[in-house]
Amino acid sequence: MVSSSSHTSRLKYVSLGVLVLQTTSLVLTMRYSRTLKEDGPRYLASSAVVSAEVLKIITCTFLVLMENNYNMRAMNQLLKEEIVNKPVETLKLAVPAGIYTLQNNLLYVALSNLDAATYQVTYQLKILTTALFSVSMLGKRLGLYQWLSLLLLMAGVTLVQWPSDSGGDAEEKALSAGSQFVGLMAVLMACVSSGFAGVYFEKILKETKQSVWVRNIQLGLFSFVLGFIGMMVYDGQSLRQSGMFQGYSTVTCIVVALQAVGGLVVAVVIKYADNILKGFATSLSIILSTLISYFMLKDFSPTGLFFLGALLVIAATFLYGYERKPASSSSAIKL
Numbered sequence: 001m002v003s004s005s006s007h008t009s010r011l012k013y014v015s016l017g018v019l020v021l022q023t024t025s026l027v028l029t030m031r032y033s034r035t036l037k038e039d040g041p042r043y044l045a046s047s048a049v050v051s052a053e054v055l056k057i058i059t060c061t062f063l064v065l066m067e068n069n070y071n072m073r074a075m076n077q078l079l080k081e082e083i084v085n086k087p088v089e090t091l092k093l094a095v096p097a098g099i100y101t102l103q104n105n106l107l108y109v110a111l112s113n114l115d116a117a118t119y120q121v122t123y124q125l126k127i128l129t130t131a132l133f134s135v136s137m138l139g140k141r142l143g144l145y146q147w148l149s150l151l152l153l154m155a156g157v158t159l160v161q162w163p164s165d166s167g168g169d170a171e172e173k174a175l176s177a178g179s180q181f182v183g184l185m186a187v188l189m190a191c192v193s194s195g196f197a198g199v200y201f202e203k204i205l206k207e208t209k210q211s212v213w214v215r216n217i218q219l220g221l222f223s224f225v226l227g228f229i230g231m232m233v234y235d236g237q238s239l240r241q242s243g244m245f246q247g248y249s250t251v252t253c254i255v256v257a258l259q260a261v262g263g264l265v266v267a268v269v270i271k272y273a274d275n276i277l278k279g280f281a282t283s284l285s286i287i288l289s290t291l292i293s294y295f296m297l298k299d300f301s302p303t304g305l306f307f308l309g310a311l312l313v314i315a316a317t318f319l320y321g322y323e324r325k326p327a328s329s330s331s332a333i334k335l
Contacts, residue, residue: 019281022265024288026258027116032297033251034112043247044238045108046231048256049101053227055260057220063213063264082214083221090218092204097222099197101230104259106190113183115300117290117310121160122187124282124313127320128153129195137199149319156312159305216264283314 033043061075068074083090110119128150134140142150161184205215232239238246290310293300 016281016284018265020284020288022258022262023120023281023285024292026255026262027111027120027285027289028292028297029251029255029258030108031111031116031119031293031299033249033255034108035297035299036249036251038247038249041238041242041247043249043252044231044235044244045105045112046227046235047239047244047246048108048252048259049104050224050227050231050244051256052104052260053101053220053224055256056264057217057224059261059264060213060216060220064211064217067211067213079214079217082210083218089208089210093201093215093218094222094226096197096201096204097219098226099193099200100219101223101227103190103193103197104227105230106186106193110183110186110190113179114187115293116297117286117293117300117302118160118306119183119187120286120289121306121310121313122157122184123191124153124317125157125188125191126194126198127317129191130198131195131320133195133199138203145322146320149316149322152312152316152319156309156316159309159312162305162309282317286310286314 034045064078065072065075068078110123114122131140131142131146131150135142161180201215201219205212231244290300290302294302
């Protein structure tokens with residue numbers, strides 16, 4: 001019994017480490033890849049999104065194969081039954097797939113215009129959008145602590161985004177403000193799309209008992225098709241001139257891998273990590289992103305308002321995940 005609890009405890013802390021590593025590394029490498037000065041053309045964000053979806057489909061297919069004891073026939077039968085023979089269920093995932101594709105493209109836009117630390121703090125607004133969509137779509141009821149945390153969250157993000165007086169000429173300030181506005185709009189749209197798609201996907205998962213990996217294959221297939229169409233429409237000329245993998249480097253491949261596997265890693269990790277550990281992971285990720293942006297990427301100059309806002313966002317993250325314990329064990333036994 002003791003060894004079992006210690007094993008679970010170890011898994012929790014491993015989960016914490018994986019969450020922090022995945023969240024921080026994705027944001028920082030994406031930011032670095034979008035600001036890195038290279039001789040040739042920069043890689044296309046739409047191409048990276050499509051590549052990540054292909055890698056995600058391959059990874060999920062392998063996981064389904066594992067669940068079927070590496071039996072190819074059993075896996076093919078399962079995928080045919082769940083995807084081909086249930087077209088209505090499969091088509092339901094076209095909506096979140098399209099929104100997730102938009103969201104992934106928006107994150108590249110955001111990190112091309114915002115430093116990693118500001119992005120990390122602002123993106124926590126997805127807690128607010130997810131909560132509001134959960135109330136409206138799933139009929140979820142929020143407690144006092146959760147509503148209070150949402151107010152703290154909005155206050156914190158407002159302080160982080162508050163304009164500061166910095167040196168430099170008027171033209172440089174105008175360019176910086178314009179770039180920050182584009183980044184902020186991209187993050188806000190990503191938060192809304194993340195909240196809606198996440199709750200919609202949760203609703204679908206609750207309605208069926210299908211494997212989460214099969215669902216992710218369905219999601220990935222739609223995301224790939226929609227992402228590919230978007231890439232051809234938006235970046236068609238660049239694709240014809242230099243190809244889909246123009247500007248790809250080792251850093252780009254790392255970004256694609258982190259984006260593809262990241263969501264799947266988090267899905268597995270959530271089994272072992274409770275809300276408090278998730279709060280710790282978010283807080284540590286914000287702190288690490290701030291330190292690395294300041295000392296290594298040198299694209300971030302923190303202000304007093306930023307630190308106060310970040311502190312409020314971290315506090316809101318913990319408060320939202322806080323669960324009130326029953327008054328006494330005897331009352332729990334009666335129930």
